[in-house]
Amino acid sequence: MKHSLSTLLSGVTVRTQRGPADVAVQGLTLDSRQAGPGLAFFALRGAQHDGHQFIAKAVEQGASVVVCEDLPADLSAETTYVQVPSSAEAMALMAAEFYGHPSRQLKLVGVTGTNGKTTCATVLHKLFRELGYHVGLLSTVQNQIDEQVIPATHTTPDAINLNALLAQMVKAGCTHTFMEVSSHAVVQHRITGLHFAGGIFTNLTHDHLDYHGTFDEYLKAKKGFFDKLDKQAFALTNADDKRGMVMLQNTAARRETYSLRSLATFRARLIENAVHGLHLEVDGRDVQFRLIGVFNAYNILAVYGAAVLLGEDATEVLTVLSGLTSAPGRFEPIVAEKTRITGIVDYAHTPDALENVLSTIAQIRQPTQQVITVVGCGGNRDAAKRPIMANLAAQGSDRVVLTSDNPRFEDPNDILAQMQAGVKPQDLGKVFTVPDRREAIKMACALAQPGDIVLVAGKGHESYQEIRGVRSAFDDKKVLEEMFELLGK
Numbered sequence: 001m002k003h004s005l006s007t008l009l010s011g012v013t014v015r016t017q018r019g020p021a022d023v024a025v026q027g028l029t030l031d032s033r034q035a036g037p038g039l040a041f042f043a044l045r046g047a048q049h050d051g052h053q054f055i056a057k058a059v060e061q062g063a064s065v066v067v068c069e070d071l072p073a074d075l076s077a078e079t080t081y082v083q084v085p086s087s088a089e090a091m092a093l094m095a096a097e098f099y100g101h102p103s104r105q106l107k108l109v110g111v112t113g114t115n116g117k118t119t120c121a122t123v124l125h126k127l128f129r130e131l132g133y134h135v136g137l138l139s140t141v142q143n144q145i146d147e148q149v150i151p152a153t154h155t156t157p158d159a160i161n162l163n164a165l166l167a168q169m170v171k172a173g174c175t176h177t178f179m180e181v182s183s184h185a186v187v188q189h190r191i192t193g194l195h196f197a198g199g200i201f202t203n204l205t206h207d208h209l210d211y212h213g214t215f216d217e218y219l220k221a222k223k224g225f226f227d228k229l230d231k232q233a234f235a236l237t238n239a240d241d242k243r244g245m246v247m248l249q250n251t252a253a254r255r256e257t258y259s260l261r262s263l264a265t266f267r268a269r270l271i272e273n274a275v276h277g278l279h280l281e282v283d284g285r286d287v288q289f290r291l292i293g294v295f296n297a298y299n300i301l302a303v304y305g306a307a308v309l310l311g312e313d314a315t316e317v318l319t320v321l322s323g324l325t326s327a328p329g330r331f332e333p334i335v336a337e338k339t340r341i342t343g344i345v346d347y348a349h350t351p352d353a354l355e356n357v358l359s360t361i362a363q364i365r366q367p368t369q370q371v372i373t374v375v376g377c378g379g380n381r382d383a384a385k386r387p388i389m390a391n392l393a394a395q396g397s398d399r400v401v402l403t404s405d406n407p408r409f410e411d412p413n414d415i416l417a418q419m420q421a422g423v424k425p426q427d428l429g430k431v432f433t434v435p436d437r438r439e440a441i442k443m444a445c446a447l448a449q450p451g452d453i454v455l456v457a458g459k460g461h462e463s464y465q466e467i468r469g470v471r472s473a474f475d476d477k478k479v480l481e482e483m484f485e486l487l488g489k
């Protein structure tokens with residue numbers, strides 16, 4: 001694939017351009033280490049480094065084009081330098097052009113919000129597959145083209161990988177793609193230049209304040225997605241969320257709502273929330289679903305609403321939806337054979353998600369069943385959530401084993417001390433601290449009596465644990481199964 005630089009720059013604001021004008025570009029990269037002849041290198045200002053520091057390295061490796069915000073003092077005669085107000089924005093626009101604007105050739109729907117993105121996007125993917133379409137998925141767990149899995153590195157890939165993946169989906173005949181839109185992606189222009197058929201908002205609660213600084217900035221990041229939708233698109237929001245309507249304040253898109261509590265385009269009433277699933281009345285139809293918990297009633301409504309807004313038949317959508325299971329590692333039950341202890345693996349890594357999972361368990365448990373929770377908090381991420389999550393775990397469980405999540409570059413004991421600080425004195429007696437996650441799960445399984453519930457929260461589908469930059473194999477689901485076996489449960 002070759003494109004002339006001038007074509008790639010067609011929609012981009014250019015301040016100055018230096019060097020050879022007539023350049024053919026064969027590829028794009030944001031990493032100097034990947035730069036080479038025929039490639040355009042984008043100097044992005046990141047959280048840790050400033051990509052401008054690596055321009056010389058990219059040029060040394062033979063990069064044909066450098067897109068940057070500040071021109072370096074020494075310019076190489078063989079390289080073309082393009083100075084732009086925002087390298088990240090230019091990169092997204094040029095990536096869309098380079099890959100032939102794949103987002104315009106299928107119906108792309110983005111899901112944003114603190115929790116529920118993976119669930120909604122994954123269930124939408126499953127639903128549209130069952131409805132007979134070729135469908136793409138971009139999610140935290142994995143990317144997919146129909147059933148083909150392409151490992152994911154981010155919730156929302158960078159603009160180059162994102163457009164490349166969309167182009168692959170178009171080539172494979174996909175008519176729809178469902179993707180998660182993280183707040184990082186909005187702020188970093190990963191989705192700039194994409195054409196969306198619709199956007200879905202799930203909810204907004206505490207997360208990522210380490211990155212965005214304040215809750216208001218975090219809200220603005222999410223809202224930025226809806227602000228950019230065009231008037232042919234739909235913007236579907238959760239009317240029961242405090243920030244649901246704010247999201248749509250400045251959107252040009254058609255405003256649609258879903259709710260369990262008030263008037264909305266798509267409405268449901270909860271009939272039963274049981275261990276085997278939800279029983280809802282959706283727009284006057286009585287339907288049984290396999291997804292568990294009230295929060296999933298919202299996810300179901302969002303998926304159903306989006307499918308109808310995409311032109312699908314409501315009855316058919318509900319019929320298929322009723323048979324679908326959730327995304328991997330989202331309230332996933334593992335039952336011990338002999339003792340009927342129920343292990344639940346869930347990706348709850350935010351206070352709100354943990355509270356939801358625990359209140360769901362409280363709603364569906366029998367009075368005789370004890371709840372034992374294993375939970376930790378990730379290192380090099382929002383530290384404010386640590387004491388809050390430990391307190392929630394203690395309040396909502398009979399026993400708690402605090403442990404490590406992905407410590408990354410932090411000392412696990414520091415993270416655990418910050419978590420412990422949130423536990424109320426009267427709850428301290430039921431809280432244990434075991435830094436090794438495998439040992440912590442083992443302890444929880446050992447404490448469990450027949451019929452009890454062991455919740456293992458925070459890592460869901462993750463198949464690794466990251467300690468000091470090294471990822472070792474670790475899967476909560478497998479460790480639970482192993483411990484049930486080992487302890488003769």
Ligand SMILES: CC(=O)N[C@H]1[C@@H](OP(=O)(O)OP(=O)(O)OC[C@H]2O[C@@H](n3ccc(=O)[nH]c3=O)[C@H](O)[C@@H]2O)O[C@H](CO)[C@@H](O)[C@@H]1O[C@H](C)C(=O)N[C@@H](C)C(=O)N[C@H](CCC(=O)O)C(=O)O
Pocket residue numbers: 030031032033044045046047048049050051054153154155156157158182183184185211
């Ligand atoms: C905080 C954040 O979003 N970081 C992302 C960001 O990295 P960064 O800003 O730290 O990059 P940096 O290391 O400062 O480097 C700046 C620039 O210099 C370049 N560089 C660097 C070194 C070098 O030798 N040469 C070179 O060219 C880098 O490629 C980069 O373009 O840009 C990188 C390239 O696209 C991303 O890989 C990286 O994601 C990191 C791995 C990450 O953990 N991101 C998380 C927080 C994230 O994005 N999460 C959201 C989901 C959150 C959620 O909703 O739960 C997601 O969408 O995945």
Ligand SMILES: Nc1ncnc2c1ncn2[C@@H]1O[C@H](COP(=O)(O)OP(=O)(O)OP(=O)(O)O)[C@@H](O)[C@H]1O
Pocket residue numbers: 113114115116117118119120140155180202203295296298299329330331346347348349352353354356357460
């Ligand atoms: N609609 C919802 N409201 C509140 N909590 C939810 C909702 N849906 C799922 N959850 C909880 O949040 C956890 C994460 O869900 P999910 O992976 O779908 O969210 P996400 O937005 O993709 O998260 P991430 O930002 O980490 O990718 C689940 O394991 C569940 O505990």
Ligand SMILES: N[C@H](CCC[C@H](N)C(=O)O)C(=O)O
Pocket residue numbers: 155349377378379381405406458459462
């Ligand atoms: N997308 C989130 C996932 C957090 C998952 C949790 N297990 C952790 O590692 O903190 C993040 O990167 O912040």
Ligand SMILES: [Mg+2]
Pocket residue numbers: 117118139140141155180
């Ligand atoms: Mg996700």
